[in-house]
Amino acid sequence: HLAxxxxxxxxxxxxxxxxxxxNSGGFSQFNSTNHYNALHKEExxxxxxxxxxxEVKADTWGRYLVRVCDTExxxxxxxxxxxxxxxxxxxxxxxxxxxxAAMMTFIASKDKYEVGDDIEIIVPAGDNGRVLITLETGSxxxxxxxxxxxxxxxxxRFEATPEMSPTVYAHVxxxxxxxxxxxxxxxRMYGVLPIKVEDPETVLKxxxxxxxxxxxxxxxxxxxxxxxDLPMAYTIAVVDEGLLGLTNFKTPDPHAALYAxxxxxxxxxxxYDQVIGSYGGELERILSIGGDDEHKARAERxxxxxxxxxxxxxxxxxxxxxxxxxTFKMPNYVGAVRVMLVAANEDAAYGKAEKTVKVKKPxxxxxTLPRVLGPNETLRLPVSIFAMDKKVQNVDVQxxxxxxxxxxxxxxxxxxxxxxxxxxxxxxxxxVGPAVGIAKFRVTxxxxxxxxxxxxxxxxxxxxxxxxxxxxxxxRPGESWEQEIRPVGSPGxxxxxxxxxxxxxxxxxxxxxxxxxxxxxxxxxxxxxxFPQLYVDKIIELxxxxxxxxxxxxxxxxxxxxxxxxxxxxxxYWRGGSYDGWGTSYAGHFLLEAKNAGYTVxxxxxxxxxxxxxxxARRWTPVRPGGLPRYYQRWMELDQAYRLYTxxxxxxxxxxxxxxxxxxxxxxxxxxxxxxxxxALSGKEEIARSLINALPVNVKPYEYWGPTYGSSLRDRAMIxxxxxxxxxxxxxxxxxxxxxxxxxxGYWYSTQTTACSLLAIGKFLGxxxxxxxxxxxxxxxxxxxxxxxxxxxxxxxxxxxxQPGRSVSVTNTGEGVLFARLILSGQPLIGEETPxxxxxxxxxxxxxxxxxxxxxxxxVQGTDFIAEVTLTHPGERxxxxxxxxxxxxxxxxxxxxxxxxxxxxxxxxxxxxxxxEYQDVRDDRVFTYFDLHRGTSQTFRIRLNAAYPGRYYLPSxxxxxMYDESIYARSAGQWVEVVASN
Numbered sequence: 001h002l003a004x005x006x007x008x009x010x011x012x013x014x015x016x017x018x019x020x021x022x023n024s025g026g027f028s029q030f031n032s033t034n035h036y037n038a039l040h041k042e043e044x045x046x047x048x049x050x051x052x053x054x055e056v057k058a059d060t061w062g063r064y065l066v067r068v069c070d071t072e073x074x075x076x077x078x079x080x081x082x083x084x085x086x087x088x089x090x091x092x093x094x095x096x097x098x099x100x101a102a103m104m105t106f107i108a109s110k111d112k113y114e115v116g117d118d119i120e121i122i123v124p125a126g127d128n129g130r131v132l133i134t135l136e137t138g139s140x141x142x143x144x145x146x147x148x149x150x151x152x153x154x155x156x157r158f159e160a161t162p163e164m165s166p167t168v169y170a171h172v173x174x175x176x177x178x179x180x181x182x183x184x185x186x187x188r189m190y191g192v193l194p195i196k197v198e199d200p201e202t203v204l205k206x207x208x209x210x211x212x213x214x215x216x217x218x219x220x221x222x223x224x225x226x227x228x229d230l231p232m233a234y235t236i237a238v239v240d241e242g243l244l245g246l247t248n249f250k251t252p253d254p255h256a257a258l259y260a261x262x263x264x265x266x267x268x269x270x271x272y273d274q275v276i277g278s279y280g281g282e283l284e285r286i287l288s289i290g291g292d293d294e295h296k297a298r299a300e301r302x303x304x305x306x307x308x309x310x311x312x313x314x315x316x317x318x319x320x321x322x323x324x325x326x327t328f329k330m331p332n333y334v335g336a337v338r339v340m341l342v343a344a345n346e347d348a349a350y351g352k353a354e355k356t357v358k359v360k361k362p363x364x365x366x367x368t369l370p371r372v373l374g375p376n377e378t379l380r381l382p383v384s385i386f387a388m389d390k391k392v393q394n395v396d397v398q399x400x401x402x403x404x405x406x407x408x409x410x411x412x413x414x415x416x417x418x419x420x421x422x423x424x425x426x427x428x429x430x431x432v433g434p435a436v437g438i439a440k441f442r443v444t445x446x447x448x449x450x451x452x453x454x455x456x457x458x459x460x461x462x463x464x465x466x467x468x469x470x471x472x473x474x475x476r477p478g479e480s481w482e483q484e485i486r487p488v489g490s491p492g493x494x495x496x497x498x499x500x501x502x503x504x505x506x507x508x509x510x511x512x513x514x515x516x517x518x519x520x521x522x523x524x525x526x527x528x529x530x531f532p533q534l535y536v537d538k539i540i541e542l543x544x545x546x547x548x549x550x551x552x553x554x555x556x557x558x559x560x561x562x563x564x565x566x567x568x569x570x571x572x573y574w575r576g577g578s579y580d581g582w583g584t585s586y587a588g589h590f591l592l593e594a595k596n597a598g599y600t601v602x603x604x605x606x607x608x609x610x611x612x613x614x615x616x617a618r619r620w621t622p623v624r625p626g627g628l629p630r631y632y633q634r635w636m637e638l639d640q641a642y643r644l645y646t647x648x649x650x651x652x653x654x655x656x657x658x659x660x661x662x663x664x665x666x667x668x669x670x671x672x673x674x675x676x677x678x679x680a681l682s683g684k685e686e687i688a689r690s691l692i693n694a695l696p697v698n699v700k701p702y703e704y705w706g707p708t709y710g711s712s713l714r715d716r717a718m719i720x721x722x723x724x725x726x727x728x729x730x731x732x733x734x735x736x737x738x739x740x741x742x743x744x745x746g747y748w749y750s751t752q753t754t755a756c757s758l759l760a761i762g763k764f765l766g767x768x769x770x771x772x773x774x775x776x777x778x779x780x781x782x783x784x785x786x787x788x789x790x791x792x793x794x795x796x797x798x799x800x801x802x803q804p805g806r807s808v809s810v811t812n813t814g815e816g817v818l819f820a821r822l823i824l825s826g827q828p829l830i831g832e833e834t835p836x837x838x839x840x841x842x843x844x845x846x847x848x849x850x851x852x853x854x855x856x857x858x859x860v861q862g863t864d865f866i867a868e869v870t871l872t873h874p875g876e877r878x879x880x881x882x883x884x885x886x887x888x889x890x891x892x893x894x895x896x897x898x899x900x901x902x903x904x905x906x907x908x909x910x911x912x913x914x915x916x917e918y919q920d921v922r923d924d925r926v927f928t929y930f931d932l933h934r935g936t937s938q939t940f941r942i943r944l945n946a947a948y949p950g951r952y953y954l955p956s957x958x959x960x961x962m963y964d965e966s967i968y969a970r971s972a973g974q975w976v977e978v979v980a981s982n
Contacts, residue, residue, distance in 0.1 A: 007045070011064055016066060022623075029035045042054060045955065063080060082441070106122060107122050108170075108195050112197075112198060114194045115160050121195075121652050142168065160199070163260065166196065170195060171254065204232050204343045204351030206224060207353060208224055208341055213358050215558060216331070216359060217331070219329045233318050234316065255352070311334045339606070362387070362391070363445055371892070374432065374830060376433070377951060378951045379430050383399070387424075388420040392418060393417060395446065395447035396413055396414075397443070399443055399446045401443075405437050406439045406460070435490065435571070441458070447460050464660075464833070466825055468823060471822040474819055475642065481810050481820055483809075485799065485824070488826040490826065494801050494827075498822055499822075500819070503737075504609075504737060506794065509823065510823050516553070523561070524582075525563070525587060527587050529751075530556070531557075533553050535758075536596050540794040540795065541881070554597075558599060558600070558961050569610075570584040580707075582642065585646050588610075588646050607921050617640065622661075634670070638671045639669070640657075645655055645675070653681070672695060674693055674722065676726065677722040682728045699716055710967070713749065717753070720761075732764055737963040739761060748964075775813045776813055832957065840969040842872075843869070843870045843872075844869050845870075847866045848865055856974075861949075861979060862946065862981050863946045867939070870937055870939045871886065871938050871959055873935055879934070886958075889925040891952035894947065913931065916940065918948065939948070946978045957971045
């Protein structure tokens with residue numbers, strides 16, 4: 001598969017690096033398949049032997065990086081080489097070349113010394129001379145002295161003292177007689193050598209005594225002492241080795257960390273070259289030397305351990321000589337654990353101890369389930385029984401499910417016979433019921449007086465998205481309404497709320513649940529899920545439990561956004577990507593409002609954000625006429641206006657940038673409204689009002705959401721924010737009514753539009769007491785009648801839906817008109833999806849590893865195969881489709897083979913597999929995000945394995961534009977079977 005591969009090759013000149021360099025050379029600047037900044041670049045093709053040749057000439061001597069990228073898969077690799085000679089063969093020697101010629105190498109007689117030892121360094125000399133030796137650390141010069149140097153090797157000794165720990169640098173300058181002619185070495189040579197010095201007084205030697213083998217579900221003791229009876233404080237952790245192996249976790253070594261090699265903190269200059277005319281130069285670069293050993297390469301990843309991991313932790317404890325004994329109980333676990341101890345004392349001494357211990361018993365049981373299950377599925381549960389002792393011959397294996405979600409359709413107890421120690425399998429047939437929840441299994445194996453148990457939990461999930469039905473009624477004073485409850489979706493997923501308000505119906509409950517349950521997680525959607533909750537208490541009366549939930553949700557949003565902030569301070573659209581302009585302003589806006597509302601927001605996040613926005617605002621330039629379409633210029637203007645708004649909100653307004661934007665001819669109305677808010681926040685209310693004088697509030701609907709993810713209603717919501725800031729509450733009241741009515745009409749709105757609308761309504765109600773208390777009476781299915789009322793515009797009551805066919809009633813006992821809504825939501829039963837599509841074509845195929853089609857309805861257990869989806873923009877609409885989301889949920893019996901974990905060759909995906917902008921691989925589903933240009937297609941492939949015999953449901957594959965519900969496609973779901981292999 002290596003012949004005929006197209007490769008992109010680039011060559012770069014890299015800064016010369018010596019062994020004492022502390023930086024990484026800035027190699028990340030070469031991390032691009034486009035070979036930016038390359039000295040030379042070329043496209044080559046491999047021959048029949050998989051090799052390609054490229055002739056290149058290095059114009060100057062130095063160190064070079066050659067980087068090769070596969071144009072199909074995007075994989076890149078590189079290596080370094082040296083070309084030319086640094087100083088020889090040139091009559092015109094540069095100062096840099098002379099500086100390097102003046103470097104000398106010397107050594108120490110040992111790799112490490114202890115305090116009190118005599119450190120010996122060996123310095124070679126070409127002739128008799130003098131040596132200046134300076135002993136330096138990370139913060140100061142400890143000592144300096146002159147010594148005589150003779151031709152050949154010279155040995156100099158000095159005592160290692162405590163202040164030299166952990167690293168002392170020997171800086172040596174060798175000066176030869178000025179008139180010597182015996183060698184052609186520079187008159188003055190210099191070098192520096194790091195020497196490791198360990199102070200025994202800083203080392204603790206904890207000792208742990210415990211058995212070499214442990215048994216599950218039994219207690220064990222650990223005895224701790226210090227080898228020299230020194231006092232120490234310590235903690236103990238007992239952790240599953242399989243869990244530690246996932247990240248190649250090493251037992252913490254505080255001594256190694258706190259007494260690690262230090263960087264040389266003394267910078268040295270001299271004027272030797274300028275006075276005597278020898279070779280030297282700038283020593284600061286050469287002699288400010290880095291510490292910290294490079295990280296060792298991670299060991300090859302181990303297979304995931306399917307046992308429930310063991311994590312036990314105790315401490316801190318204190319030991320003042322003697323010994324301590326600690327008792328733990330090993331959970332129901334079989335495998336190996338690592339016992340780790342970390343110790344310290346007040347004299348700045350540190351130590352560690354570790355021991356790996358096997359956990360086993362004569363009889364062991366291991367059952368294996370898929371990652372998830374679905375309603376009405378059937379499967380076979382395998383249980384491995386290990387008899388490790390000759391006495392274990394007859395074993396009873398019992399399986400129990402304790403929640404009733406899953407039925408065991410055959411015998412719950414089976415018998416196995418062992419003629420010798422070994423492993424045998426027992427199989428149990430299962431049928432999943434219609435409800436969802438967490439199923440709990442317990443496996444028990446017993447025989448010959450031994451007993452082994454295993455408990456497992458597994459999600460029984462409905463793969464379908466939530467749907468919501470809203471039944472509503474406008475109630476005049478004294479009027480009543482009774483509505484039968486018809487639950488939506490399968491048991492366990494459905495819920496209901498009665499919502500009563502004296503404002504036009506906002507459907508607050510429906511929209512908030514939409515934002516919270518939204519399955520995708522870019523920076524805009526993460527921010528949108530939390531932003532309205534900052535002001536939700538202004539719209540709806542919250543119970544103490546709901547207030548706690550809102551606080552948790554907002555704080556969780558803050559924590560999630562930490563993963564999106566890049567080093568420059570901006571925020572990326574997807575985690576790990578490059579910064580997104582609108583997403584940065586939107587996320588920063590939320591953080592500023594959350595901090596003002598009293599939530600804990602790291603100041604460093606805000607400081608980096610403000611610095612980034614300031615730089616971007618200063619660098620921003622308007623689009624020149626004719627340079628880009630008018631609609632794109634509109635977005636750029638709005639993007640800059642929003643950026644300036646966030647800076648004003650942070651108390652750091654950029655008046656110069658604001659004035660430049662204000663003076664732009666033809667500034668778009670949406671940008672004028674947002675810029676006016678920035679001026680008002682900066683105390684320039686007169687300028688703010690002049691900007692929006694006679695400016696319309698109505699926004700003409702536009703088809704393409706663009707880089708601001710907007711809509712006409714989203715823009716109206718931002719206009720409402722400006723009206724609130726400048727105090728135009730009369731016009732704001734009319735605007736908020738329009739927005740509320742729009743939300744209540746049941747149309748689809750994106751996360752951006754929904755969140756901004758709810759946010760603006762909440763701000764308006766927080767600033768303006770627009771409603772007075774309303775009263776009503778309601779009766780739930782349990783027959784209890786409750787008199788209720790609220791000072792907030794909306795009140796919500798949870799309605800039990802466990803007993804369908806019963807009803808809920810509402811009576812308006814107040815003076816004004818009330819708006820009542822019964823909101824019912826849930827996940828539809830599987831099997832109800834139908835194929836559909838609009839403005840998008842989708843083809844779903846299942847292929848074997850040779851690329852040939854296979855029937856997914858019956859696949860043999862153990863088969864590897866590929867799910868292929870091709871999406872095509874038919875060209876019916878003139879816009880490109882940005883921010884597309886492909887959702888693939890797979891049957892419970894299929895395992896997703898994540899290529900990022902298993903290192904499969906990209907060749908197994910074929911060369912025409914598209915590269916997504918971002919991909920989120922989860923237990924039973926894959927979300928793929930990409931852009932689709934007009935008239936083009938994208939093909940995505942996922943590797944799968946038919947792992948668990950049984951009958952499972954394959955949900956529909958769906959794809960849609962995240963900011964336009966009219967662009968979508970979906971396939972029908974179907975039942976599939978994994979056939980047991982013989």
